[in-house]
Amino acid sequence: MAKTIITCAITGAVHTPTMSDHLPVHPDTIAEQAIAAAEAGAAIIHLHARNPENGAPSVDPAHFEPFLGRIKQSTNAVINISTGGNPVMTVAERLPPALTFSPEMCSLNMGSMNFALHPLAERYDSWKEPWEEGYIRASEGNIFRNTFTDIRMIAEQLGGGEHRVKFEHECYDVGHLYNLKFCLDRGLFHAPIFLQFVMGILGGISAELDNLMFMKQTADKLFGDSYQWSVIGAGAQQMKLASVGALMGGHVRVGLEDSLYIARGELATSNAQQVAKIRRILEEQGNAVATPDEARAVLGLKGADRVAF
Ligand code: KMH
Ligand code: ZN
Secondary structure (H helix, E strand, O other): OEEEOEEEEEEOOOOOOHHEEEEOOOHHHHHHHHHHHHOOOOEEEEEEEEEOOOOEEEOOHHHHHHHHHHHHHHHOOOEEEOOOOOOOHHHHHHHHHHHHHHHOOEEOOOEEEEEEEHHHHHHOOOOOOHHHHHHHHHHOOOEEEOOOHHHHHHHHHHHOOOOEEEEEEEEHHHHHHHHHHHHOOOOOOOOOEEEEEEEOOOOOOOHHHHHHHHHHHHHHHHEEEOEEEEEEEHHHHHHHHHHHHHOOOOOEEEEEOOOOOOOOEEEEOOHHHHHHHHHHHHHHHOOOOOOHHHHHHHHOOHHHHHOOO
16 A cells, blocks of 8 residues: 655644644744654644744744744655635735745645634633634634635746645635646646645535545546545544545645644644654554655655755
8 A cells, every 4th residue: 555644734823822832833842843743754744834922823934934944954854835824814925935935845725715713712711812812703704715816826836937836735625626627627737736635624524534535536536546635634533534534545634733632622732742643543554654755756746955945
């Protein structure tokens, strides 16, 4: 069986400092947790940045620079920079980190959608930082905008030419697979494409096994055997969807961006703890874990010597 690539998403833009003391929001802790996650078995590290003053999601390249260099020096992991920013930013606002640092991989969100976090606000009586409660509650009205124009712009600016970034195509629902097929047929992307089934976000498809089967069947119908895929079970279904996805031939993504927990009601103490857990599960069930260079070969990446950091 082909080896399983573990991606670890270190901090994201969904969770806030109140929700877990273990969520890294400072460049030093982002670097330390990313390095530990790579040592635990993650071949790909998916990164957002935070404003170190208050932990708010940031797309300022200056907030990425300190941890990108440290992670590259200390690991061989593939660096994947988000173009998702946070769900209220425009695409033009979200692109500077990827354009500045030209990583081997970037996320690319494959459709516009509701992206709602507001039910999380009910769990907290007080907040560490003044921005957090408004950010979470206002998401009831969010539209995470990723139109065909936006997708084309990202493909044109980052996919070819000097950058040659490989995309992690974030597909939050079945329709997003059709959006990707449309773009692929117009030559915006090159095989092998890498799909990330994002399941469990309020606004997208729920994290249930029959939905995973349907996403996979639809991707098979649309892309034949010329694609690689991975799955995120956002929230409580993280480990279950990852283990089943790997049995179905997929790759997996874990990390505190997607779930703050290591078991029911128990916060994860680090990203590496989640990577170690999924690695144990994968190896017990017969899935060998891919190294970063094996991931580079499978995904057709340009190589760590072609990045700008
Ligand atoms: N936060 C995840 C649900 C991105 O960075 O472009 C999806 C994500 C989006 O990782
Ligand atoms: Zn992300």
